[in-house]
Amino acid sequence: MRRELLVPKLGLTMTEGTLIEWMISPGDRFDADQGLYVIESDKAANEVSAEGSGVLLEVTAELGMPLSVGSVIGYWDDDPQAATNHAVRAEPSAHAAAASASSPDSNAANAAPSAQTSRPPAAMNGQSGQSGQSGARGISTPLARRLARERGIDLTNLAGSGPRGRIRARDVELAPANSPASAPDVPLPATASRAAQVAQAATVRAATSIEKTIARRLVTSKQTIPHFYLSVEAEISAVQRLRSQLNDAQSNRRFTVNHFVVAAVGRALALVPEANRVWDDSGITSFAATDVGVAVHTERGLLVPVLRDVGRQALGEVARHASEAIGRAQAGQLNAAEMAGGAITVSNAGMHDVTLMTSIINPGQSMILGVGSVRQVFRPDAHGQPALKNEVGLVLSVDHRVLDGVTALKFLRQVVAAIERPASLLVT
Template identity: 55%
Template sequence: MRRELLVPKLGLTMTEGTLVEWMVQPGDAFQAGQGIFVVESEKAANEIGADADGVLLEVVAEVGTTLACGSVIGYWDDGAAGEGVVAPAATPAAQAVCAPAAEVLAPAPAALQAGQRVPVTPLARRIAGQRGVELALVTGSGPRGRIRARDVLAVSEAQPHSDAAAPTGNLRAPTPLERTIAQRLTQAKQQIPHFYLSVEAEVSALMRLRQEMNAAQTQQKFTLNHFVLAAVGQALEAMPQVNRVWTDQGILSLGASDVGMAVNTDKGLMVPVLRAVGQQSLGGVARQSAALIARVQAGRLSAAEMQGGAITVSNAGMHDVSYMASIINPGQAMILGVGSVRELFRPDDGGQPVIRREMGMVLSADHRVLDGVTALQFLKRIVQALSQPAGLLVQ
């Protein structure tokens, strides 16, 4: 039976996806679980696998096209009786949670009448808005006359521009990932009432302990970030009242001490989430961290691996910064910005100058979920754990 392939909805905030690869071609047979195509959205490229054996019949979406969730991108045959009938999509598995998009373009007639809507891809519509191109002046080159991004760019480049009004530099459309990050951070900054707490952690003992641990063995090397992640996880276990997030339905208390970890890539900032950090050994935290970073670098991180947790750790210490006040990751309630370790003199109990190693940290918190006193108590637990790091080795 002929069935539809749809752009899947892979997360609550996903409204569209970009088709980045067809892994099979028309006429190719595939087996259940085999990858059929790859869709990029919500900060990740997701390989979509088949739910059942079948044959790819036709593709109707080109690689590089951005489409609304629920759009048809191809057809396949499941081998069942009923040839010629189009059945609802049943594969890939991710399509089981794919709700229809708010707006799916209908097939365009051969000739558009005056006042009719021009079929246009979401990316082409955005570029047209950025460049001031009237869509009515654009001839679409896509299926059924649909206007694509390259059609808008061609018209834009052919239009006369005023040297006095045109800004200098090169304009390009943002990538799907850049657009997603911009939308999510703008939403977070506008809708989440942030407040900020800054402290310094004295990490001389931590630096010595890390050096001794790394010198004692070669299989597992520990970074400062491993200790910070472990300290945050233990603080969540000790104060479950801060392990909660704001939702449209109410305040959700989380059961596990999951912690997000900001990872910088050439495509933008990715935030995989470590699971049950407060219940793991320091070695377990380091191994889970390394595995997630490897998946990020390989471009194999799934949407599920970036969901959950009430807090993210964003460590910029390697970039010579004293403090960093970060924007809360949407869906969470806190983010801890970690700065560089600084050497400076502080007076001891007798008033004599003593050199210290201090690491500046800023906790950004959601005031809908946390008050200042509770957030400060949580932050102080993290500082104490980093200042007396032997406790991080006890599990």
């Protein structure tokens, strides 16, 4: 039976996605759970697998075009013999090009096999007909293939570092680009202006779809979310001492300062549940789970995996889940569901020697905590004498539509309390 292939909803806030790759071609048979195509949301590239075995009949959507959730991008049939009973159609852009190339006088050319049926599968996937890239599809991640296309790298020449030799984005990042030989340098005329020389030295590239989406979401956040900000300093010496003790006692796990901060944020959500809510068009949504997002810098941009129910976990569990999520983000393995939900994100810039960081709220959430680097400062002790302290600057950006200053301050005080008394984070 002829059936539709649709753009799936890959997250709670997803409204559209971009079709960036077909993993099979019209006429190809496939099995249940086999990858068919790749949809890029605002947060991740996701392989969409077949719900059952069948054959791809037709591709109706062009690569690179934004599509609403539920849009039809092609048709398939659960009858493996359907390809012999239906006319198999390729993607619309190629079909139109082939049609425009023909004319009433080209009967001899029309008698030859059409470009649609003779084209290799790689061309169907936006890979410029590189058969090597097509052959590497089954042993590489979608992000790796995307980066390889953008950088002109032949995946067949790469050794993958993933399971069973699977090529990851990091492998492509480390590979030299197969750039064409450059033209010989031609000296500029003596009369060329400095401005012309600078212009010739500049390079411009098209923004990727995910870069465009991130930019759009950040603009939307600043234009539609009324931010206000609270800043404090937290004494972090107790965290540093406990972290050293834990790392000395355990050889299989390394704790970071950020693990303590994330755990403290989760614990504060559990203690101040009125802060654990977000604004949406239908009203104010309050969450029962104490989910916390963690901002991670990757080669694709900033990604935010969301750790589940952090406030009800001990520090060891939080550290393990955070390390796993960060690793998956950096390897380009996150799916949209792993980056959905939660009321708050932690963005830590402490490793960059930043005193304070004022961050932009992630759309769909209501808070983001910017974490600075550790500073040594003198503060008066109980007797009024100067004492050297290790402090970290925290800036909480808050959506004023759902949280007022009193609630936000109450929440932030609980974060600081957990950081300054970190032993409480060792147990649930």
